[in-house]
Amino acid sequence: MRAAVLGTGAWGTTFATVLADAGCDVALWGRDAAVCAQITTEHRNEARLPGIALPAQLTASTDAARVLAGVDLVAIAIPSQSARATLEPLRALIPAHAVAVSLMKGVELSTDRRMSQVVAEALGLKPDRIAVLSGPNLAREIAERQPTATVVASTSARTARLVATACSSAAFRPYTNSDVVGVELCGAVKNIIAVAVGIAQGRGLGFNTMATVITRGLVEITRLGLALGADAETFPGLAGMGDLMATCASPLSRNHSLGVRIGQGMTLDEAIAATGGTAEGVKTSRPVLELAQRVGVEMPITAAVVGVLHEGLPVEELAPLLLARPRKAEGA
Numbered sequence: 095m096r097a098a099v100l101g102t103g104a105w106g107t108t109f110a111t112v113l114a115d116a117g118c119d120v121a122l123w124g125r126d127a128a129v130c131a132q133i134t135t136e137h138r139n140e141a142r143l144p145g146i147a148l149p150a151q152l153t154a155s156t157d158a159a160r161v162l163a164g165v166d167l168v169a170i171a172i173p174s175q176s177a178r179a180t181l182e183p184l185r186a187l188i189p190a191h192a193v194a195v196s197l198m199k200g201v202e203l204s205t206d207r208r209m210s211q212v213v214a215e216a217l218g219l220k221p222d223r224i225a226v227l228s229g230p231n232l233a234r235e236i237a238e239r240q241p242t243a244t245v246v247a248s249t250s251a252r253t254a255r256l257v258a259t260a261c262s263s264a265a266f267r268p269y270t271n272s273d274v275v276g277v278e279l280c281g282a283v284k285n286i287i288a289v290a291v292g293i294a295q296g297r298g299l300g301f302n303t304m305a306t307v308i309t310r311g312l313v314e315i316t317r318l319g320l321a322l323g324a325d326a327e328t329f330p331g332l333a334g335m336g337d338l339m340a341t342c343a344s345p346l347s348r349n350h351s352l353g354v355r356i357g358q359g360m361t362l363d364e365a366i367a368a369t370g371g372t373a374e375g376v377k378t379s380r381p382v383l384e385l386a387q388r389v390g391v392e393m394p395i396t397a398a399v400v401g402v403l404h405e406g407l408p409v410e411e412l413a414p415l416l417l418a419r420p421r422k423a424e425g426a
């Protein structure tokens with residue numbers, strides 16, 4: 095199978111490695127010529143995956159027409175807020191038979207669209223040619239061939255199977271799923287919960303607090319997902335609880351690290367600069383809260399993160415604010 099990966103960041107480069115390990119003929123497209131040259135000639139991407147040796151057959155180019163010619167699969171790993179503007183000019187280059195897989199974990203500002211919806215609109219693809227891939231997938235661990243699993247969801251079982259086959263290797267195990275809405279929401283909202291956990295840890299709080307925020311975070315994600323038509327089984331699975339555990343616990347997570355820095359007293363701009371890479375939870379928090387308000391779902395942790403990141407709520411007020419909420423039954 096021939097594949098293209100759009101985006102030479104940490105996850106795009108890593109997923110290209112996964113595809114190469116699975117036997118695909120794969121090329122990356124990026125906007126930075128120096129990064130593309132380093133991947134092609136030195137088999138490294140030092141900016142995003144320092145010290146990792148990439149497969150020798152992996153190539154990268156700024157020439158989208160060359161990278162996309164004749165491909166069967168197009169994987170997209172661009173920051174969510176740049177996806178639409180990046181993809182629209184590439185629309186005519188996508189082969190008529192190709193399927194697209196979104197690797198992105200965010201919701202678009204101003205439209206509140208999930209990434210598969212952005213991909214459909216920007217590339218003019220029907221939903222049955224689109225899949226989303228999400229799970230406990232910290233790029234660096236996967237680039238080191240540490241074993242992990244993921245979820246590939248599509249409204250088309252054939253498309254889900256095709257993508258799963260394309261990326262299945264000795265260290266990377268994809269499970270298929272038909273719940274695109276649930277899998278995408280899990281991936282986007284867990285980043286916001288990871289920021290909240292990071293803030294708590296940055297304030298010096300311990301594992302009880304972390305477990306509380308993760309567990310109640312999963313309740314928020316589940317409530318929103320169910321209101322938007324997702325399947326209940328998705329949330330305790332790899333894309334839900336699995337990814338929450340990885341992202342909220344790992345110092346490799348940009349969202350978690352950014353939260354820690356905010357908790358320690360950095361401003362948002364300072365934390366973004368110090369963290370590096372894309373922490374999707376920062377920009378995705380507002381559209382997720384808007385989505386929730388539109389469907390009448392309460393998301394107190396998300397609202398508190400929006401308060402701290404975007405509305406000047408002091409970090410020391412976050413925990414008291416959440417704990418002062420009216421008491422209720424756990425399942426209510």
Ligand SMILES: NC(=O)c1ccc[n+]([C@@H]2O[C@H](COP(=O)([O-])OP(=O)(O)OC[C@H]3O[C@@H](n4cnc5c(N)ncnc54)[C@H](O)[C@@H]3O)[C@@H](O)[C@H]2O)c1
Nearest residue numbers: 102103104105106171172176180198199231232233371372
């Ligand atoms: N890093 C991970 O472990 C990981 C794992 C799973 C999913 N994701 C998701 O994958 C997506 C990409 O994350 P990443 O880790 O690769 O981010 P990154 O910050 O490492 O890289 C982003 C890449 O996109 C490029 N880019 C940014 N704006 C662009 C534009 N306008 N046009 C073209 N290229 C542009 C950057 O140059 C960079 O190569 C995010 O949605 C993230 O949530 C990341």
Ligand SMILES: O=P(O)(O)OC[C@H](O)CO
Nearest residue numbers: 229230231232347348349
């Ligand atoms: O570095 P983060 O916070 O974007 O998290 C990476 C992945 O999404 C974990 O599955």
